[in-house]
Amino acid sequence: MKKWLVGLTVFGLLGTMVPVQTEAAGTGAKKLPVLDTKTKKAYIKGTFDSKGKALFYFDTKTYLTGGTHLKFAADATEAVTVYESQTDYQKQLVYERYAEVSDQSLIFPLSWSGRQYIEIEGKKNTAFVVPFKLERFEPMREQLAKASTSAKASSLVVKVTGTTSQTMQLSEKTDAVKRETIDAGLKLEKFTYRTVMQALAAKRKLEQTRGVAYVELDSQMRGLGGDVFKSYQWSLNNTGQRGGVKGADINFDAMKKRIASKKQSTVLVAVIDTGINPTYADFAGRVRMDLGYDFVNRQRLAIDDHGHGSHVAGVIAANSNNTYGMSGINAKASIIPIKVLSEDNYGSNSNIAKGIMHAVKNKAKVINMSIGGGFSSRAIEDALAYAKKQGVLVVVASGNDGANKLSYPARSQYAFSVGSSNRFDKRSAFSNYGDGLDLIAPGQDIPSYLSDGESAFWSGTSMAAPHVAGVASLLYSLKPTIKASEVENILKKSAQDLGKKGYDTSYGYGRLDVDRAVQLLR
Known part of the structure; x- marks a missing residue:
């Protein structure tokens, strides 16, 4: 076990000597x-x-x-x-x-x-x-890297049309060393090979084989970066702190007053990410570890070993007014942690597809995916289409490349795509934009938790997406019978129009406004 030597003279701690107390703690402590x-x-x-x-x-x-x-x-x-x-x-x-x-x-x-x-x-x-x-x-300052993907995969995702025995034959004929079912209902399989070159050769062969709807490399995507830290949450209440523009926030405080006497129901929100550390006081009673899953390590408990997932979850659902760190957007959001990204913040398309299916089958009303890359995936597209058909709203970060093109899966027709705004009510320079962008939301200098209890300012569309997911879940909590399409329409109609008048590809329908969204509920 590692230990840490810490120098007494570094900080020169001086003060009055105070006697030690000796109350037992059940461990001899x-x-x-x-x-x-x-x-x-x-x-x-x-x-x-x-x-x-x-x-x-x-x-x-x-x-x-x-x-x-x-x-x-x-x-x-x-x-x-x-x-x-x-x-x-x-x-x-x-x-x-x-x-x-x-x-x-x-x-x-x-x-x-x-x-x-x-x-x-x-x-x-x-x-x-x-x-x-x-x-x-104050929270530490860290910056999320740009999104990226890797096509150097030794596994393939195969959508089959035949029987199980025929699928096994396809695996054997292409010399796969392992076969795994991604989702039986969607007929998605994963074939693994010894090398990248063997996977590419098998891909060419399978593309010409009867019984195969499509085949793709199993590429990777990356995760897109009364409470003591409440004053740092400019996205909830922008008073002009740090030179920002007063009122350039999601109108959180006004919403809290508006719904103070209203009844709310618990809403399941799936965070498909690096997992969550559920032991924080701010997550007490808010994380459904029993409904989650770790597809990276293939175990029930989806524990965060990176920090990205915990940061995202804190924005959505951290407990408010408990004297601990921060305030989440929806006091009735219950998080389903689904781990598809490993400790290096990368994850395979096949695991992401599994994560989406798992969220839908466990009755999530909203899915947050602060994940993206350059390559599209038909397997993920099939999973997203299934989620859409089941009435689940999937909120996806637009990407951090500053490019005039959304990352995938943000550009999917089944995704609700979110870019990032800063404290000046402008689109963040790193935020991807373009056709298909739905909204922007605060995503720059956003404080939340990491996997080891620290709080940190992170910037990225990863931080913008959970603002929208949190507000969407709030609408569900106030009106459980509302449909996903209605939630989408309310989010768009209630947004603060920025940029060119009306819809534009830089700001979508505008910047998220939770108070106006609540007012549009009927």
């Missing part, structure tokens, strides 16, 4: 000492046991009114590790982000409800003192 009210600092004091270890605990809620992170500083002979829960401590599960910390204080984000644990290691049977401090940080 001692409670962290109380912080000095003025300096927000304290010292963890104790003696290492015969194994050179000491264990402490704290509850995140204790600190939320004063800051967003705890900062620990040990000397060069000591190592500090923080765990988000007792279970993680027992399993010795630590954060990858902390592996990047070298000769600095360990900084722990206060994102979790419940109890956290701190393990300090050093020379056995010796005394130690570790300073710590409560800090308030």
Whole structure:
């Protein structure tokens, strides 16, 4: 297990010594000492046991009114590790982000409800003192990369028209080393070969074979990047902060007042992405892990190992007014996490198609796909067509190349395509535009969660799409009988017209406006 050495002198933490408390926590752990009210600092004091270890605990809620992170500083002979829960401590599960910390204080984000644990290691049977401090940080600043795809695939997606036995024969005749059913109803199969060249040769052969409707390379797509962080959410309430244009937001606060007395029903929203970390306090009761699936690792729990999916989900459904990080758009959205992108944020067309089918079959009313690339996929198109037929609204990010052409699947006729706007009510420079663009929504400098509890500003059409998905789910929650086509029409009619008057390919029907959308509900 990795540990992190953190230097005491880096931040020069000084302050009044506060005695350590010794309340038991069920693991032999001692409670962290109380912080000095003025300096927000304290010292963890104790003696290492015969194994050179000491264990402490704290509850995140204790600190939320004063800051967003705890900062620990040990000397060069000591190592500090923080765990988000007792279970993680027992399993010795630590954060990858902390592996990047070298000769600095360990900084722990206060994102979790419940109890956290701190393990300090050093020379056995010796005394130690570790300073710590409560800090308030704004979300980190990270930028999402452009969308891209890879055609170097050693697998094929094959739509067959024959029987199962005939499909097996096709697999054997082309020397596939593996055959897998993507969806039996759509008759989509995946054939895998030893090399890219063998896959290309098999593709040519299958294209000339009876019983094959179409065949394509299984290419990859990429993911398109009273609450303490509420003031940073300009997309919900733009007061002109950071030089923005006052009112260039989705009119969230006005909507909240308008629906305050209205009844809302729970709405299932599928986030097809990198998965979700469901352990955050802001996701409590909001994530249906039982309905989700991880198609990358082929397991039930769709746990986020990248951060993209958690960031998207936070925009849609983070709990509001609980003193934790941020506010989601729809208080009644229930997220189905579907993992189709791996830890490098790439995913295969076949898994994306599976994810769409899984979402529909698990009764999602809205699907968010902050995913895209340059190559179209007939397999994904078939899955999207099925979703459309079943009355599911599929919201897709337009792409981050700044190009006059939407990424795929945003340009699909079955997708509701969303570009990005900035705090000045202009289309973001990176946002793809062109024929088929439906709306733009805030997508630049959007704060939300990463997979390890940190909050970060990300920019991308990936962040714009969940604003629309969140609003669409809100309309469903207020009127459960509404049809997807009606939701689309309301989103378009209620949008704030920007650019040329009426529809244009730079802004679509305009910038998302949730309050006007709610007003159009009948």
